[in-house]
Amino acid sequence: MKKLCREVWIEVDLDAIKKNVRAIRRHIPNTSKIMAVVKANAYGHGSVEVARQALESGASELAVASVEEGIVLRRAGITAPILVLGFTALSCVKKSAVWNITLSAFQVSWIKKANRILEKEADSKRLSIHINVDTGMGRLGVRTEEDLLAVVKALKSSTYLSWDGIFTHFSTADEPDTELTMLQHEKFISFLRFLKNQDITLPTVHMCNTAAAIAFPEFSADMIRLGIGLYGLYPSASIKELNLVDLTPALSLKARIAYVKAMVTDPRTVSYGATYIAEPGEIIATIPIGYGDGYSRALSNRGFILHRGRRVPVAGRVTMDMIMVSLGENEGKQGEEVVIYGKQQGAEISVDEIAEMLGTISYEVLSVLSRRVPRFYFRDGKIIKISAPVLYV
Numbered sequence: 124m125k126k127l128c129r130e131v132w133i134e135v136d137l138d139a140i141k142k143n144v145r146a147i148r149r150h151i152p153n154t155s156k157i158m159a160v161v162k163a164n165a166y167g168h169g170s171v172e173v174a175r176q177a178l179e180s181g182a183s184e185l186a187v188a189s190v191e192e193g194i195v196l197r198r199a200g201i202t203a204p205i206l207v208l209g210f211t212a213l214s215c216v217k218k219s220a221v222w223n224i225t226l227s228a229f230q231v232s233w234i235k236k237a238n239r240i241l242e243k244e245a246d247s248k249r250l251s252i253h254i255n256v257d258t259g260m261g262r263l264g265v266r267t268e269e270d271l272l273a274v275v276k277a278l279k280s281s282t283y284l285s286w287d288g289i290f291t292h293f294s295t296a297d298e299p300d301t302e303l304t305m306l307q308h309e310k311f312i313s314f315l316r317f318l319k320n321q322d323i324t325l326p327t328v329h330m331c332n333t334a335a336a337i338a339f340p341e342f343s344a345d346m347i348r349l350g351i352g353l354y355g356l357y358p359s360a361s362i363k364e365l366n367l368v369d370l371t372p373a374l375s376l377k378a379r380i381a382y383v384k385a386m387v388t389d390p391r392t393v394s395y396g397a398t399y400i401a402e403p404g405e406i407i408a409t410i411p412i413g414y415g416d417g418y419s420r421a422l423s424n425r426g427f428i429l430h431r432g433r434r435v436p437v438a439g440r441v442t443m444d445m446i447m448v449s450l451g452e453n454e455g456k457q458g459e460e461v462v463i464y465g466k467q468q469g470a471e472i473s474v475d476e477i478a479e480m481l482g483t484i485s486y487e488v489l490s491v492l493s494r495r496v497p498r499f500y501f502r503d504g505k506i507i508k509i510s511a512p513v514l515y516v
């Protein structure tokens with residue numbers, strides 16, 4: 124870590140990832156598989172390393188948002204099933220089959236065209252498909268029994284497509300009011316019953332995200348899709364308050380003080396817009412983190428970081444690559460470690476707290492962490508891998 128030129132980095136505790144998979148494993152039925160959701164670079168944690176750890180710890184499948192994200196995992200040598208949760212353009216069907224990446228589908232026309240594309244190839248591989256059913260998310264998926272049956276028939280009659288799963292997605296599973304979740308569940312079950320009544324054998328059935336897996340483990344079916352819980356965060360305060368599963372945050376964001384000064388001479392303005400004016404003699408430290416790293420500009424004059432286990436406020440505007448913090452009357456040293464998200468000497472700034480400050484959710488705070496921040500992967504307290512665009516010069 125001493126070799127960073129710009130001293131800001133992310134630490135990912137792979138033991139926490141392992142603990143989280145195991146905690147969820149104990150909570151859901153033995154017969155339900157775990158699909159680790161590693162979209163958006165594993166919520167900012169780094170998809171390859173998280174995927175490997177999750178698979179080692181009890182997950183058996185992976186989910187991503189795009190074929191490209193899937194190919195990143197395949198190129199790293201990961202062979203577990205990978206499902207693309209989003210919509211895939213027909214132009215990527217061939218690529219998906221070649222890389223053995225499963226796609227979500229819900230339109231007869233898309234399925235027929237996909238089959239035709241694969242038919243044209245000399246030695247096409249089969250393309251695995253999960254059907255997406257819209258029971259209330261209103262995003263993607265079949266919405267009627269009639270459409271579902273047509274999609275199933277189109278799949279069954281296509282030579283190059285194999286039907287391997289059917290799923291739905293809850294829109295309010297993280298909320299205290301469980302009414303819509305129950306309704307969506309009921310609706311999904313009645314879709315499945317409708318298919319069974321037509322003598323159709325069901326492939327892998329899945330519906331639960333982290334929130335539903337925690338609050339409704341009885342809905343786990345053949346598989347759950349574990350996203351935020353994998354990273355040790357709760358989908359919402361109300362899910363955390365259920366106290367059903369003990370999760371451990373895996374990510375910390377740290378830096379070293381780049382520069383410290385006492386604001387003795389005028390002007391004592393700090394950062395763009397001169398929105399902060401230091402007191403005479405106030406100690407201001409400059410930290411190499413900014414909105415270009417995913418540290419929101421909305422934290423200007425609002426955020427806090429940890430210095431010597433104490434909360435110190437962001438002074439003035441967050442810039443693209445740096446922030447200033449006020450140490451007040453306390454001294455600080457160039458090169459000293461500070462914690463932006465995570466723990467230091469018993470104090471903690473959680474990603475949930477930052478998200479609340481920003482009026483958003485932890486998912487967003489994590490997934491915007493930029494790739495220019497190096498990731499250090501820890502096991503048993505030791506660095507086992509470093510992932511960075513350019514580390515040594």
Ligand SMILES: *Cc1c(COP(=O)(O)O)cnc(C)c1O
Nearest residue numbers: 160208292332333348349350351
């Ligand atoms: C992102 C996503 C998940 C994971 O949700 P978490 O709340 O992070 O567990 C599951 N299913 C679908 C369809 C998703 O898009």
